[in-house]
Amino acid sequence: MTAGPEIERLIRLLSKLPGLGPRSARRASLSLLQKREQLMRPLIETLRQAADRISACHECDNLDVTDPCAVCSDPGRDSSVICVVETVGDLWALERAGVFRGRYHVLGGVLSALDGVGPENLNVVTLIERANRNKTQEIILALNATVDGQTTAHFLADKLAAADVDITSLARGVPVGGELDYLDDGTLTTAFRARRPV
Amino acid sequence: MTAGPEIERLIRLLSKLPGLGPRSARRASLSLLQKREQLMRPLIETLRQAADRISACHECDNLDVTDPCAVCSDPGRDSSVICVVETVGDLWALERAGVFRGRYHVLGGVLSALDGVGPENLNVVTLIERANRNKTQEIILALNATVDGQTTAHFLADKLAAADVDITSLARGVPVGGELDYLDDGTLTTAFRARRPV
Structure with missing residues (x-):
């Protein structure tokens, strides 16, 4: 013992x-x-x-004591823009940054052949349904910049192509405070290719 | 939010x-x-x-669902040896090592002028009482090898001098698996001075 x-x-x-x-x-x-x-x-x-x-919001799958959640039921937020995130933790991160005033859609993970996660395990059907509503104008794919995250983003962009919405994703480049010397080659290459006029 | x-x-x-x-x-x-x-x-x-x-054992201050705790009420353990530890976590560590088959006494901390911990905040009175019981023969001071731990060990040795018991402390030296090159000077000096015949 x-x-x-x-x-x-x-x-x-x-x-x-x-x-x-x-x-x-x-x-x-x-x-x-x-x-x-x-x-x-x-x-x-x-x-x-x-x-x-606390339960999952039937609209966006966010966790809250109310259903629909505080974000979905806030009339001050723009319901024409939907930001797709992998997990509720990512939603919290964006809310902390305070950069986004639209609605969210929590996917519940990413496609992964290795972990056996297919489209049927994610909230894809409800996302397509929301994209096809008249008021929806833009869908932001804010998935992680990992291989699985990007595979999923491509899959979603494909599925959403039929809907009459703009599909965008987060910008890639040098993170704020990042030193070039410490960045990986992939980030440097992406930032270089996507260079912008000052 | x-x-x-x-x-x-x-x-x-x-x-x-x-x-x-x-x-x-x-x-x-x-x-x-x-x-x-x-x-x-x-x-x-x-x-x-x-x-x-779970409550504290009235005898040794260990945490258990029974009072006295499983250690204090085990007739198979040697009640003539008491091992003094700072916290219940230290007691668990010694039990995991399985090296000791006597009783414990959880001090509840160490003397610290900085944190305002005096003898009255530790289980010192009950330790002296246990030391003065007839059956007690040895008290092992298994306190941390920190400055506060060692100050407390000296204080306890002083308080227990009047009782008719052997007072011992854990050996100091090179830890098992330790490489000399990575050890601090204090440990090396202690290990060198306390060298033993092979």
Whole structure:
């Protein structure tokens, strides 16, 4: 025995969270047990509320306590532009940047032959349906600049070609604060080819 | 808004766990919400059970569902030797190594002028009481080899001098697998001075 079956089970579950290995899950468990009233009980209550109340938006698959979600139901946002992202985490990242005031569409992943993810596992049908609505004018494919992300972007662009919408994707180039010396050849080549008048 | 107040609260609480920053707390929250039945609900139930059932052992301050804890109530363990550790995490580390078959005493920290931790904040009185029991023969000070840990070890050795027990501490030297070239001067000097016949 090391820590008793109850604590071992807690450690095992916590170590399934991304970013926590067995060692940090042990430290986290200990910290929870030692800060029972300040941290552990509030966390239990917050987790319980989140598990019960947060659900996926039927429109965009964002997670929120309301359905449609706060983004889809905000009349101040432009409903003619839909930004397609892989995960809710990417949606949060764009919201933090505060750059986009339209609607989102969470794809739920990317096509991947290796992981056995096909179009039927992603929210593709609902995206095509939304693209064909009269008010939709632009679809921004904000997928990751990975091989799978780009394959998926091409697939989607193909599927959306029949709809009367502009299809755009995020610009590629030197990231803000990036030093040329540290950039990979692919990024440098892309940035060079897509150079713009100053 | 980025993710709604419920999710933000969950992220804030998770980021208070050691080893999780704001970014990994976001990823963990998302992972929990997406694996609701496989991960989130079992974690809530396990946390709830742990919070309700696990308490500190009145004898050694270890955490367990029983009081006295599994170590203190195991008749197969040698009750004449007490190993003093800083935290329950250190106790777990020694149990994983499987090197010790006596009892423990969790100090609950170390003396630290900087953090305002004095002897009254640690389980010192109960340790002296246990040391003065007839059956106790040896007290092993297994504190961290940090400045605070060693200050505390000296303080405890002083306090325990009156009791009729052997006081020992862990050996210092080159760690198993350690390469001399990468060791600090302090460890090398200690290992050199404490050299032993082969």
